[in-house]
Amino acid sequence: MNPEALDVALTMSMLLHAKPMDEIHVMRKVVIDGSNTTGFQRTAVIALNGSITVDGVEVPIEQVTLEEDAGRKTGDTKTSVIFRLDRLGVPLIEVSTGPIIHDPEQAGKVAFAIGRVLRATKKVKRGLGSIRQDLNVSIKNGALIEIKGVQELELVSKAVGYEVQRQIGLLEIRDELRQRNVKASDIKEEFVDVTNILASSQSKIVESALDQGGVVMALKLPGFKGLLKRELIPNIRLGTEMAKRAVFWGRVGGIFHSDELPAYGIDSSHVEEVAKALGCGELDGFVIVADNLDDAKDGLRAAVERAREAAERVPEETRGANPDGTTVYLRPRPGAARMYPETDVPPVQIGQDRLERLWENLPRMPEELAKELETKHSLSPKLASQLVDSDYLPAFEEIVAGAKSVAPSFVATILTESLRSLQREQVPVENVREDQLKQAFDLVSKGETAKESVLDVLRWLAFHPDGAAEEAVEMLNLQMVTKSDLENIISKVVESNQTLVQENGTKALGRMMNLVMAEVRGRADPRQVTELLKTRLEKVKE
Amino acid sequence: MTVQELEGYHGQVLQQLRKSKAKVGSIIRLTSKSGEVFEGTLIPRSEYSDQTHIVLKMKNGYNIGISLDRTEKLEVIGQGEKPHFTKPSPPANHVGLPRVAIVSTGGTIASRVDYRTGAVQPALTAADLASVVPELSAIAEIDAHILFSEYSENIGPTHWKGMAEEVAKKIADGAEGVVISHGTDTLHYTAAALSFALANLPVPVLLVGAQRSSDRPSSDAASNLTGAVALAGRADMALVGVAMHQDLSDHIIVAHRGTRVRKCHTSRRDAFKSINSTPIASYDLKTGHIEMTNGIPKRDKSRKLALKSRFDQHAYLIKFYPGFNTGIIASAVSAGTRGIVLEGTGLGHVSRHLFDSLKKALKQDLPIFMASQTIWGRVDMNVYNTGRDLLNLGVTPLEDMIAETAIVKLMWVAAQTKSADKIREMMLRPIAGEMTSRTLVEAS
Numbered sequence: 001m002n003p004e005a006l007d008v009a010l011t012m013s014m015l016l017h018a019k020p021m022d023e024i025h026v027m028r029k030v031v032i033d034g035s036n037t038t039g040f041q042r043t044a045v046i047a048l049n050g051s052i053t054v055d056g057v058e059v060p061i062e063q064v065t066l067e068e069d070a071g072r073k074t075g076d077t078k079t080s081v082i083f084r085l086d087r088l089g090v091p092l093i094e095v096s097t098g099p100i101i102h103d104p105e106q107a108g109k110v111a112f113a114i115g116r117v118l119r120a121t122k123k124v125k126r127g128l129g130s131i132r133q134d135l136n137v138s139i140k141n142g143a144l145i146e147i148k149g150v151q152e153l154e155l156v157s158k159a160v161g162y163e164v165q166r167q168i169g170l171l172e173i174r175d176e177l178r179q180r181n182v183k184a185s186d187i188k189e190e191f192v193d194v195t196n197i198l199a200s201s202q203s204k205i206v207e208s209a210l211d212q213g214g215v216v217m218a219l220k221l222p223g224f225k226g227l228l229k230r231e232l233i234p235n236i237r238l239g240t241e242m243a244k245r246a247v248f249w250g251r252v253g254g255i256f257h258s259d260e261l262p263a264y265g266i267d268s269s270h271v272e273e274v275a276k277a278l279g280c281g282e283l284d285g286f287v288i289v290a291d292n293l294d295d296a297k298d299g300l301r302a303a304v305e306r307a308r309e310a311a312e313r314v315p316e317e318t319r320g321a322n323p324d325g326t327t328v329y330l331r332p333r334p335g336a337a338r339m340y341p342e343t344d345v346p347p348v349q350i351g352q353d354r355l356e357r358l359w360e361n362l363p364r365m366p367e368e369l370a371k372e373l374e375t376k377h378s379l380s381p382k383l384a385s386q387l388v389d390s391d392y393l394p395a396f397e398e399i400v401a402g403a404k405s406v407a408p409s410f411v412a413t414i415l416t417e418s419l420r421s422l423q424r425e426q427v428p429v430e431n432v433r434e435d436q437l438k439q440a441f442d443l444v445s446k447g448e449t450a451k452e453s454v455l456d457v458l459r460w461l462a463f464h465p466d467g468a469a470e471e472a473v474e475m476l477n478l479q480m481v482t483k484s485d486l487e488n489i490i491s492k493v494v495e496s497n498q499t500l501v502q503e504n505g506t507k508a509l510g511r512m513m514n515l516v517m518a519e520v521r522g523r524a525d526p527r528q529v530t531e532l533l534k535t536r537l538e539k540v541k542e
Numbered sequence: 543m544t545v546q547e548l549e550g551y552h553g554q555v556l557q558q559l560r561k562s563k564a565k566v567g568s569i570i571r572l573t574s575k576s577g578e579v580f581e582g583t584l585i586p587r588s589e590y591s592d593q594t595h596i597v598l599k600m601k602n603g604y605n606i607g608i609s610l611d612r613t614e615k616l617e618v619i620g621q622g623e624k625p626h627f628t629k630p631s632p633p634a635n636h637v638g639l640p641r642v643a644i645v646s647t648g649g650t651i652a653s654r655v656d657y658r659t660g661a662v663q664p665a666l667t668a669a670d671l672a673s674v675v676p677e678l679s680a681i682a683e684i685d686a687h688i689l690f691s692e693y694s695e696n697i698g699p700t701h702w703k704g705m706a707e708e709v710a711k712k713i714a715d716g717a718e719g720v721v722i723s724h725g726t727d728t729l730h731y732t733a734a735a736l737s738f739a740l741a742n743l744p745v746p747v748l749l750v751g752a753q754r755s756s757d758r759p760s761s762d763a764a765s766n767l768t769g770a771v772a773l774a775g776r777a778d779m780a781l782v783g784v785a786m787h788q789d790l791s792d793h794i795i796v797a798h799r800g801t802r803v804r805k806c807h808t809s810r811r812d813a814f815k816s817i818n819s820t821p822i823a824s825y826d827l828k829t830g831h832i833e834m835t836n837g838i839p840k841r842d843k844s845r846k847l848a849l850k851s852r853f854d855q856h857a858y859l860i861k862f863y864p865g866f867n868t869g870i871i872a873s874a875v876s877a878g879t880r881g882i883v884l885e886g887t888g889l890g891h892v893s894r895h896l897f898d899s900l901k902k903a904l905k906q907d908l909p910i911f912m913a914s915q916t917i918w919g920r921v922d923m924n925v926y927n928t929g930r931d932l933l934n935l936g937v938t939p940l941e942d943m944i945a946e947t948a949i950v951k952l953m954w955v956a957a958q959t960k961s962a963d964k965i966r967e968m969m970l971r972p973i974a975g976e977m978t979s980r981t982l983v984e985a986s
Contacts, residue, residue, distance in 0.1 A: 019578060023595045023607025030759060039759020046606045049578065063605070337605030340757070347607055348590060 001026065001044075001067075001348055005091035008123045009046040009066040010350065010358050012093055015365065016061045018050025024066075026342040033331060034081050037088065042342050043067040054106070054113045067092045078253060093118070098134065104157035104164070107135065111156045116366045122302025122394050135160055142167035142316040142458045146333055150321045158325035162233045166327070169232035170314045177311045178282060182223035184308035191300050194288060196220045202265035205253060211289035217289050217296040220278040221258075221307050224285035229259035233326045234387045237311060242287060244308045244329035250289070256360035256391035258285040264353075289406050329416045335398075369393075377408035386416040395434045402438060403445035410451060411441060418455055422462070431465040432458055439469035453478040481524045489519055490529075490536050506537050556594060559584070559977040569620035571599060574612045582606070583622045591602060630675045631638060640775035642682035642719045643712035644671065644767075647705065648692040673777060674756070675764045678791040683916025684719070692731075694725025694751075699853035699953060702735035706851035709740060709747055713847055714823065719746050722784075723767070725753035726805060734950040735799035735853065737782040737974035744845040748774045748785045748797060753811045762787050762811040768894040769795020769825040770948050772832070777823045779838045780845065782974070787811040788824065795820040796827030801976035804917065812982045813920035817918060818942040819978070819985045854880060859949035862892040863917060871899040881909040881965055882942070883948045890914055890921030890939050891928045897935060904936040907962045911938045911952070913945040920981055938966055943977040 001024070010020055028040035043065050050061035058363040069090040071083035095114050101107045111133050118124045118131060133156055135147040145167070150159050155389050198206050198216045206216055208261045221228070228239040238259040258275070262268045278286050287303050289296040318334075319327035364372060366388045373384040377400060387393055392415040398413075400408045415437070419429050440457045443449045449457070455472065460472040473479055481489070494501055501508050509530075516529055547565045548556055564570055564584055574582045582598030585605055595607040596616075602675040606918045642826070669679060671686050678684055687710050692701065710721050724732055725868060733749050740747060750770035752763035770785035773795070782800035789812045798816045807813035824833045860882055874882055884890050892900075912932065914921050920942040923929030933939070940948050948969075955968045972978065 021606045022609035023597070025597060025607055027601075027604055028758075032759070038758065044603075045606050048580075048606075061601075063604075080930060159721075341585075343588075343606060343757075346588070347595070347597075349592065349595070350605075442609035 001345060002091060004068060006348065007062060007354075007358060008091070008121055009093050010355070011121055011325060011362065012095070012308065013064045014048030014358065014362055015048065015120060016047075016050035016052055016095065016114075017066065018047035018061055018064050020047045020179035020355060022055045023347045025347050026126045026345040027341045029067075030334070030338040031070065032400070033073075035073065035083055036068075037071070037085070040342075041067060041070060042345070043094075043339075046093075051202070052110070052113055052117065055101055057106075058276060059100060059110050061095060062098050062390065063094075063096045065094045065096075067094055067112060072532050081150050094134075099138070100324055107160045108153060108157040111153055115153065118391065119391070120363045122363060122364055126392075132171040135162040135163070137167075138247060139167050139315075143316045145314075145327075145332070146318045147327050148320050148330060150316060150325075155321065155323075156323045156383055159321050159327065162326050163319075166232045166236065169230065170238075170310065173227050173230060173310055174312065174314075176227060176453070177223055180223040183350050184311045184494050186222045187304055187311070188220075189250045189301060189304050191217045191219055191297060192277050194274050194277055197277060198266065198288070198290070201267070202271050203290070204265060206265070208358060209292075212292070214290060214292045215296055217293075217300055218278055219287050219300045219303055220272050220280055221285040221287065221303075222230065222281075223283050224258075224310075225283045226285075226286075226415055227310075228257040228285050235329065237337045239287075240304045241329060245302040246287075246289060246299035248329065248331065249302035250291070250295050250297070252289050252291045252299035255287045255299065255303060255443050256287050257287045284289060287405065310485060320500055344532065373412075377412070378445045379409050379412050383409060383412045383416065387412050390416050392419070392437075393418070395437050398434065399438050399441045405447075406441050406451065414454055414458070419458070422455070423458060427459055427462045429458065430460045431463075433465070436461050436467075436469055440472075443469055449473045449478045450480065450522045450525070456522075478522055481520050483528075486524055486529065486532055489535075490532055494536055494540065495521070501537065501540050502529050503541075506534070509533060511539060512537065543667045548586075550591060551593075551596075553593035555593055558616060559596070560620055562619050564616070564862045565621075567622045569622045570596070571615075571619045572596065572598070572608055573611050573615040574608070575614045576612075580606065580608055581619070585945055588595060594711070596950075605816075612852045615787055622771055629722045634917065639681065639683045640710050640718040641716060641719040642721060642775045642808070643715075644684055644686040644721045644723065644771070645691055645705065645708050645712065645722045646686065646688045647697065647701065648694065648723075648725050650916065675767055677764070677768050678771055681768065681772050682719070684771070685712075687717075689947060690940075692725070694728040697725070697728055697732060699735070699855055702732060702739060702853060703851040705732065706736055706739035706849060710738070710815065710849050713743075713745060718841075719748070719771075720842075721767070722747065724749050724751050726753055726786075730800075730803045730805055731796075731804060731946055731950055733782055734947040734974075734976070735954065737800035737976070738951060738954040739849065739851040739853075740782060741848040741850060741935075741974075742837070742845055743780045743782070745798075745841055745845060745865045746774050746777060746779050746845050747782045749783070749800070750785045753787075753809060756857050760811075762792070763924050765792045765827055768827060770797075770829065772825045773797050773823055777825075777832050777834060778840050779823060779834065780841045781822070783822055785825075786814040788821075789876055792818075793827060795825045797823040797825075799975050801974045802944065804944055804946060806917070809950060812818055812951045815844045816825065816985070817944045818981050819975075820982075828963065850954070850958065852957035853950075853953040855953060856880045857949060857952040857956055862887060862896070862963060864893075865986045866893065866896065867895050868899045871896065871903055873904045874909060875906065878973075880910070880967075881911065881952050881962075883911045883913055883945060883952055884937070885915045885945045886912050886921070887915060888925045889919075889925050889929060890932070891926065892932070894931070896929065900932070900935055900937065909962050909969070910936070910953075911967045913940045913950060917944065917946065937971065940977065941977045942981050947976050 013020055024044045026042050026044045028191050029043050030040050045063060046066050047064045047441045052061055053060050069092045071085045073081060073082050075082040097110060101110055115131050133150040135150060136144055137160055138144045140201040145163055147159055150156055193215055195216045229235050229237055239259060243255045250407050261271045280286060285333055289299045316333040318330045320330040321327050370384040370388045373379050373387060374381055387396055396415055422429050440454055441450060444451045444454060456476055457472040458474055459465060512533055548559055549566055551559055566584050566586050568584045570584050580598055582600040585597040585599050587597055592609050597605055597607050611705050616841060706895055712720050729749055729751050748770045750766050752761060752766055754761045756763040759785055783797035784803045785795050785797045788794035788796040798814060798821050799819060802817055802819040803814055804817050805813050808814045820835055821834050836899050857881050858879045862884060912921050921939045922937050923933050957967050959965060
């Protein structure tokens with residue numbers, strides 16, 4: 001086990017007042033979606049029973065675990081999934097709160113507070129995805145739903161809100177099925193081959209399935225009419241839920257359900273015939289799948305299971321978050337049974353020495369950190385606190401340590417307010433790496449460009465992630481003007497404004513200054529310009 | 543098999559657990575001196591762990607280790623289930639399937655995991671195997687048993703002899719193919735040994751192993767075993783081979799010739815490669831399709847197996863490297879070796895500083911052979927002066943035979959004859975496809 005990762009996890013545990021285990025045991029958690037090449041994710045409990053205070057309320061931290069990150073899904077086809085493995089095996093700390101958060105807004109606040117503590121360790125990488133929130137949501141009579149991959153803090157409360165709404169919707173559907181006297185056992189695993197009926201349809205999906213030697217299979221859903229199209233959350237209907245299950249278990253492209261037909265090239269006569277073939281009554285619905293026989297059957301089996309659940313309860317699931325806060329079915333929720341010991345990694349004893357060393361070097365909490373920044377770098381309280389909450393604190397310290405002649409408050413302002421305003425202008429500032437930030441300020445510190453140029457340099461770098469700050473300065477023509485060049489420019493300006501100078505003498509300084517600065521702004525130190533201009537004007541006077 | 547009652551616990555912890563009447567599988571509540579409470583199932587402890595921690599599996603599935611020093615109170619609050627493995631029912635008999643014997647020699651090619659405790663139990667009987675790899679019962683009528691249980695690094699000439707005799711017995715009993723499961727580390731040495739020991743084979747003999755144990759989802763155990771059984775039962779060939787993954791996917795299982803295969807990676811599933819040759823057969827796990835390379839000896843049940851299972855361990859494989867201590871040759875000679883295979887550099891070279899010690903050995907009529915440490919390719923000692931010098935001294939080049947096969951062959955040859963001349967003559971005579979005078983470009 002990587003000792004640094006373990007140290008960070010222990011530090012994090014201490015900051016959250018959680019008690020470290022005496023001995024760490026690594027487990028294998030089976031993951032079957034392919035995101036981990038070994039088929040399991042390694043994970044270990046580091047500490048238990050901590051807490052964090054948010055808005056005066058103590059929120060229990062049940063568990064801190066150290067895990068390895070999985071591959072990132074970047075795309076899929078019918079039979080394969082494409083993963084990027086660049087994050088695979090990267091240490092990941094999971095902080096689990098107790099089930100005590102009562103409203104979506106509070107969930108967001110707790111996530112923010114935990115993020116602040118994480119940042120305090122200064123070991124958290126900047127960028128989208130480095131801090132992710134997995135949400136466990138349950139409501140009365142509903143089920144525990146795990147939502148994965150909420151990347152932005154702002155989405156936490158939204159996703160929780162949608163999930164509550166979705167579960168309420170599912171419970172309403174269940175109640176309605178009960179009123180219609182539909183029981184789970186009424187949904188039979190009986191599939192009818194409707195290939196002949198749909199062969200004449202205009203559906204592209206049916207056509208391509210049949211071209212590849214596939215079939216069209218149908219399943220009757222007694223009492224489901226009108227319920228399949230019921231929207232639970234934006235764009236997610238019971239039919240969608242069923243389709244996602246079929247896709248997951250049957251590897252099928254999707255399903256058609258009776259509430260969305262006629263459509264997609266399937267007309268009302270087809271619908272009637274299918275209903276007839278299935279023996280559907282007034283309130284019955286159905287789903288159909290076009291694919292090879294095995295996959296179609298597996299897909300419909302998944303639909304049967306989902307329909308049976310609909311009649312009884314909200315099923316426990318792991319769901320993935322969409323960018324708008326809605327969620328889709330990812331996979332069944334795994335239980336403790338998928339966990340077994342990782343025999344390749346011996347247990348790690350956490351000695352008292354290690355704990356004492358970490359305790360002595362415990363990073364300061366955000367509030368303390370802000371205070372420290374205020375005094376050490378003479379930052380305003382607001383700027384210090386913004387810096388602590390930003391992803392740029394480690395970069396700030398690095399820059400300030402190197403670029404000695406740049407004011408820390410200037411660096412802090414650029415890293416917080418200025419970068420944020422660039423972001424608002426849709427400049428992809430997340431592309432700018434730490435080393436590039438450092439380069440830019442170093443150039444200012446060495447007098448190779450003016451501090452007024454920094455923002456332009458960063459803007460350029462955001463669009464040229466492979467470039468260097470020096471290159472940006474050159475491309476944008478932001479190099480400092482040499483003294484002799486500056487003298488020449490001044491001479492030219494003075495000569496082309498002879499009358500003004502003749503008439504006003506040294507009193508023309510202000511206006512001449514403006515004219516010169518217009519040519520060299522960002523490339524010359526105004527103090528130097530004033531000095532040289534004064535000397536030049538005195539010469540004219542003589 | 544049950545897990546020992548307090549497996550892995552020693553000393554003070556063991557006493558404490560005994561006193562509390564705790565057993566592996568018991569549900570325990572530990573109260574620490576600072577008042578924290580931990581509850582979970584008592585888990586066995588690994589052999590080399592210290593004696594001061596108790597391991598619990600919490601309700602959420604995670605294991606944690608708690609120091610006895612910190613523990614105030616230890617109570618058993620419930621008797622959980624002991625790890626257990628229910629005996630699977632025997633597989634259904636399919637009529638008309640080929641009879642394949644599976645001989646197990648070690649490694650856990652097929653095993654079951656008790657997910658609650660993590661205990662692993664090897665699948666040993668035909669019924670066990672069928673429950674772990676149910677595909678098998680549709681491919682062949684399986685007769686499985688354990689010959690011995692050894693890590694492959696502990697397997698040597700005596701085991702080779704035992705395996706060869708066991709195979710002979712299975713064939714005499716009417717097996718239409720034999721599969722030997724074996725740890726992968728020395729699998730290719732055993733494959734070479736059996737290739738020489740089992741002459742005139744009527745049916746195929748396939749060695750199989752797993753690069754990833756079956757307790758991992760990435761395990762290749764079941765797929766390799768399936769491929770090996772299918773090829774042993776159905777492929778029209780009669781020789782010793784090694785059946786393993788062709789590449790990283792669970793798609794094709796290839797059989798390599800037993801004398802021309804080598805483990806070339808520590809952990810990849812396609813670690814086994816045919817060296818200076820191509821695989822002899824392949825099995826498509828999806829379609830069940832078998833493909834054969836031309837020129838492979840065919841099955842013939844009327845053929846009479848000739849068993850020559852003796853090996854003489856007085857043979858050395860010595861790898862040359864820069865800085866090699868020339869005294870090693872002399873020690874090999876004084877240790878009474880019957881022959882030496884040198885694993886030389888490149889085309890078959892060793893430093894001229896070895897010439898004297900080699901000369902002395904060769905003068906005593908000790909056969910010395912040359913194979914290459916480059917793994918792929920053929921030795922050719924006529925290209926450079928060093929090679930010509932070595933030929934002149936009397937070192938015998940071994941064509942395109944791989945070094946590991948060469949040492950196994952030397953052990954086998956040394957057991958067949960007492961004469962040094964005969965040893966040299968037999969080493970250069972192809973006996974089980976171990977060398978060819980022509981290496982094709984696609985084979986290297």
